[in-house]
Amino acid sequence: MVSILLKDCSWILTMNPPDKVLKNVSIYIEDSFIVEIGPAKPEAEYVIDCRGCAVMPGLVNLHTHAAMSLLRGYADDMPLDVWLKEKIWPIEEKMRAEDVYIGSLLSCVEMVKAGITCFVDMYWFSEEVCKAASKVGIRALVTCGTLDLGQPERAEKEIERVKKFLEFVKGLKDPKIKAGIGPHAPYTCSKDFLEKLRSIAEKEKVPIHIHVAETQEEQTKFEKEQGMREVEYLEKLGLLGPDVIMAHCIWLSKEELDIMAKYGVKVAHCPIANMKIGQGGVAPIPEMLRKGIKVGLGTDGPASNNDLDLLETMKFAALLHKLHLRNPAIMRAQDVLVMATRNGYEAVGFEGVKGVVEEGVKADIIVIDMRKARFTPVHEVSTVLSHLVYVAKGNDVRDVIVDGKVVVKDGKVVTVNEEDVLNLAQKTALDLVTRR
DSSP: OOEEEEEEEEEEEOOSSTTOEEEEEEEEEETTEEEEEESOOTTOSEEEEOTTEEEEEOEEEEEEOGGGGGGTTTSOSSOHHHIIIIIIHHHHTTOOHHHHHHHHHHHHHHHHHTTEEEEEEEESSHHHHHHHHHHHTOEEEEEEEEOOTTOHHHHHHHHHHHHHHHHHHHHHOOTTEEEEEEEOOTTTSOHHHHHHHHHHHHHHTOOEEEEEOOSHHHHHHHHHHHSSOHHHHHHHHTOOSTTEEEEEOOSOOHHHHHHHHHHTOEEEEOHHHHHHHTSSOOOOHHHHHHTTOEEEEOOOOTTSSOOOOHHHHHHHHHHHHHHHHTOTTSSOHHHHHHIIIIIHHHHHTOTTOOSSOOTTSBOOEEEEEOOSGGGOOOOSHHHHHHHHHHTOOGGGEEEEEETTEEEEETTEESSSOHHHHHHHHHHHHHHHHTOO
């Protein structure tokens, strides 16, 4: 039984309520749970000095494609459809299982060092993503990326692959790894295929993760072909529910937002990737929040962001909507913090993990070193909230605890050899882009 004492935390963002900050107290962790918050307990096995630091729940990256770290910088500055069809999809056809493992390993290292304690993934060779996440010690909801392109024979093979993946995760027996189903998008998956995937999800009690309304061209073309908009279509198929996480959700009507609120679907907002494709869309996140839709934050893949820094994403999320709506009071610091923590963990549904720092919950915690010029001064508690959204960057994260275990100490991942991972990823990426 491992015990950890986060001693003398200058500030603890409990996130329950979002603006509640404790000062100059300690956190005692035992057997993966937060046992006590209060005066220091000297008998802990590991003691971490948190003076001058802000301690908060770990961050949840609600949408990414981890293995695409191998393609970071490979193709930039082009429309999404061109990027996919001319650059990404052709090279992905050459990817092997070992490539996905190494790319995912690199991303898991990058994410956990930046304070991400849980991520949601959609990709191929999903078993390899699970192995990488388990190796690093990060939580993951890994969804088996799948599509049938309207081809019945392909659909049959994909259904079997999804079922095989779900059985693999059961056998993994890592409580930090959850399985899900990841139909790529309404326009790449046929009606029958989506209905079968929904049936499997209900039987196996696993979530669904899907891209929705990422570009205006996509939504317009879909509506022309199907006679209805994407969310309306998904409702008709019976796909929607509180176990569904939709990524992007930019080009939506008010009626679609009402449907999403009705079914309790979750949304992964990816502002940086959405801005980078430059196709003029801003997801109606403030309106979603007003309707009670739970929105979390995602980086999207490292080939389209191009990094995995959710602290950076928080700042962009706040600024983008202030500018777009010409309202500085929109998307306050505490709103964005809730999206990155509580809303994210509610969407992924890990038992005992709430995205808060309080007694009795699982210890997914990050420590941010604020003894730096750009964090100075701290006038009052609200300043800490402001600094974490508008100032903090991933490399300000000093220590990371996942499920009560130290994964990052003094800025270094302790579960794998970082240098070996970087060297292997570099070698693999060069091989991949020159592979015939």
